[in-house]
Amino acid sequence: GENVEQHPSTLSVQEGDSAVIKCTYSDSASNYFPWYKQELGKRPQLIIDIRSNVGEKKDQRIAVTLNKTAKHFSLHITETQPEDSAVYFCAASMAGGGNKLTFGTGTQLKVEL
Amino acid sequence: EAQVTQNPRYLITVTGKKLTVTCSQNMNHEYMSWYRQDPGLGLRQIYYSMNVEVTDKGDVPEGYKVSRKEKRNFPLILESPSPNQTSLYFCASSLGLAGPYEQYFGPGTRLTVT
Numbered sequence: 329g330e331n332v333e334q335h336p337s338t339l340s341v342q343e344g345d346s347a348v349i350k351c352t353y354s355d356s357a358s359n360y361f362p363w364y365k366q367e368l369g370k371r372p373q374l375i376i377d378i379r380s381n382v383g384e385k386k387d388q389r390i391a392v393t394l395n396k397t398a399k400h401f402s403l404h405i406t407e408t409q410p411e412d413s414a415v416y417f418c419a420a421s422m423a424g425g426g427n428k429l430t431f432g433t434g435t436q437l438k439v440e441l
Numbered sequence: 442e443a444q445v446t447q448n449p450r451y452l453i454t455v456t457g458k459k460l461t462v463t464c465s466q467n468m469n470h471e472y473m474s475w476y477r478q479d480p481g482l483g484l485r486q487i488y489y490s491m492n493v494e495v496t497d498k499g500d501v502p503e504g505y506k507v508s509r510k511e512k513r514n515f516p517l518i519l520e521s522p523s524p525n526q527t528s529l530y531f532c533a534s535s536l537g538l539a540g541p542y543e544q545y546f547g548p549g550t551r552l553t554v555t
Contacts, residue, residue: 360541371531371546372484417483421541427472429544433483
């Protein structure tokens with residue numbers, strides 16, 4: 329089955345700096361890569377996703393890039409703010425597998441003032 | 442308001458005492474799923490359902506049961522809970538079989554088994 333690895337497990341940045349979280353996946357049939365943000369005590373919520381027919385997607389301060397050849401994708405957050413502090417999860421979904429998501433182990437992002 | 446609800450939100454129980462965690466969605470989603478979240482392990486899928494009366498095992502199904510008798514409900518059943526099932530549980534739903542699509546998560550149920 330699919331395996332998703334996520335790095336780093338913790339990330340601390342200064343407010344205003346950029347943050348990058350990286351994930352690799354194992355199954356070349358995966359075609360959907362969402363990123364979820366989970367604030368303390370809350371449910372995971374989708375912040376951005378990308379499909380395999382696109383190499384990059386941007387939404388205001390967040391962007392995701394996908395390299396299908398290398399089987400890795402990354403989340404980029406620019407101009408970080410304290411409210412960006414949360415746990416971020418990447419995930420991958422296999423083509424033909426319905427909506428089954430395999431998640432990475434999460435990155436605790438801390439934005440310091 | 443479109444949402445996924447779970448009950449109870451918190452539950453403390455003892456080993457072997459059967460329990461059910463309910464999950465309901467009002468978005469007419471076909472796909473529903475249960476995950477458990479443990480520190481350092483991320484979210485792991487327990488069971489999922491592609492439609493009414495169609496359920497299948499996820500990555501960590503041992504010790505759990507599910508049913509999907511109605512489209513909106515997808516209860517998680519622990520027939521004989523054990524301490525290693527202490528965890529944070531999330532139900533999620535998603536639109537359609539032709540996915541994948543965004544999954545909407547419930548608020549979570551924190552279960553402690555002593």
